[in-house]
Amino acid sequence: MPTTTTAAVLRERGGPYRLETLELADPGPGQLRVKLAACGICFTDVGVQRYEQGTPLPQVLGHEGAGIVEAVGAGVTNVAPGDRVVLSYASCGACNNCGHDHPQYCSNFMMLNYAGVLSDGRAPFAQGDAAVYGGFFGQSSFATHAIAYARNTVKVEADVPFALLAPFGCGLQTGAGTAYNTLDVQAGHSFVVMGAGSVGLAAMLAAVDRGCHSIIAVDRVAARLDLARTLGATHTILADGQDVTAAIRAICATGIDRIVDTTGVSAVVRAGLEALASRGEMAMLAVTAPGTEISFNPNTLLGGRSLKGAVEGDADPQTFIPWLIGRHTAGRFNHAPLVTEYPLDAINEAVADMAAGRVVKPVLVMD
Ligand SMILES: [Zn+2]
Numbered sequence: 001m002p003t004t005t006t007a008a009v010l011r012e013r014g015g016p017y018r019l020e021t022l023e024l025a026d027p028g029p030g031q032l033r034v035k036l037a038a039c040g041i042c043f044t045d046v047g048v049q050r051y052e053q054g055t056p057l058p059q060v061l062g063h064e065g066a067g068i069v070e071a072v073g074a075g076v077t078n079v080a081p082g083d084r085v086v087l088s089y090a091s092c093g094a095c096n097n098c099g100h101d102h103p104q105y106c107s108n109f110m111m112l113n114y115a116g117v118l119s120d121g122r123a124p125f126a127q128g129d130a131a132v133y134g135g136f137f138g139q140s141s142f143a144t145h146a147i148a149y150a151r152n153t154v155k156v157e158a159d160v161p162f163a164l165l166a167p168f169g170c171g172l173q174t175g176a177g178t179a180y181n182t183l184d185v186q187a188g189h190s191f192v193v194m195g196a197g198s199v200g201l202a203a204m205l206a207a208v209d210r211g212c213h214s215i216i217a218v219d220r221v222a223a224r225l226d227l228a229r230t231l232g233a234t235h236t237i238l239a240d241g242q243d244v245t246a247a248i249r250a251i252c253a254t255g256i257d258r259i260v261d262t263t264g265v266s267a268v269v270r271a272g273l274e275a276l277a278s279r280g281e282m283a284m285l286a287v288t289a290p291g292t293e294i295s296f297n298p299n300t301l302l303g304g305r306s307l308k309g310a311v312e313g314d315a316d317p318q319t320f321i322p323w324l325i326g327r328h329t330a331g332r333f334n335h336a337p338l339v340t341e342y343p344l345d346a347i348n349e350a351v352a353d354m355a356a357g358r359v360v361k362p363v364l365v366m367d
């Protein structure tokens with residue numbers, strides 16, 4: 001008997017989501033079914049909704065699911081029915097990078113997260129005889145139920161509400177992981193985040209946790225900077241056309257030790273590079289539009305400075321997500337002020353509010 005699910009289906013590029021009733025396939029070997037309680041919305045969902053990115057339609061998106069395991073397929077041993085779980089990105093477990101604890105650079109990442117089908121080739125959803133694509137980031141969680149894999153399902157022991165758990169699967173992992181893992185921010189460091197959205201603020205929360213001495217948030221939206229201050233920013237800079245490098249150096253004359261760029265905008269990246277201290281490091285995590293090029297004076301790098309890129313915070317979800325949830329429950333990583341809850345049927349309003357900067361991290365809650 002197939003499971004019936006209510007899902008937000010994207011049928012045309014640039015179009016709205018529509019709630020539809022679909023049949024969900026049974027979990028195959030290594031797969032499991034989750035009854036979802038919440039799913040965050042991330043800009044990656046918005047990107048696929050708006051632009052051709054190789055993902056087939058109609059499809060169910062959503063990649064920050066959290067809920068309760070309902071059924072497991074053969075060979076699933078890390079979770080059991082009744083477990084509370086967070087869903088993250090999918091990886092194969094067999095390639096060179098997976099074998100060296102870097103599943104975020106899995107050779108099969110695109111196939112497992114963007115192909116629109118499960119790794120066994122099945123479309124996870126159907127409506128009558130018509131297949132509906134899914135398996136987005138190994139889940140497709142804009143729905144009441146999802147098929148996920150053992151590898152991207154993380155068991156949660158902590159008593160944290162699902163609406164706060166969901167964003168650990170991507171946005172919090174990406175932002176915080178870039179600061180903790182990629183840049184290894186420390187108490188002696190000065191820190192800047194370029195772009196104070198949910199990912200940038202998650203990176204900043206990590207800098208606050210580690211005790212960085214100057215924590216500067218840069219954004220075009222004044223309300224986000226107000227939020228950044230309540231979360232621990234020691235300084236904020238409104239990017240309203242002013243010279244951001246000069247504004248940063250007015251705060252830290254010798255430059256900045258660690259910078260996270262969430263914008264991927266050429267002028268912003270250049271401003272960050274020019275604000276780096278000697279031996280400073282800057283990490284980029286934004287997926288930029290095709291054709292984007294970034295120019296900077298290469299002499300900037302000669303002071304021992306480096307620029308690197310990172311996906312999913314250089315994090316292995318099975319170890320990093322429980323660790324980060326532990327920081328949260330210890331009172332060291334409070335992302336609750338980022339989250340705004342919406343019912344699943346308000347998904348289009350939630351996306352519009354996020355895109356307009358009215359909310360930072362919308363989380364859909366299923367009842
Ligand atoms: Zn792999």
Ligand SMILES: [Zn+2]
Nearest residue numbers: 042044170171
């Ligand atoms: Zn994401």
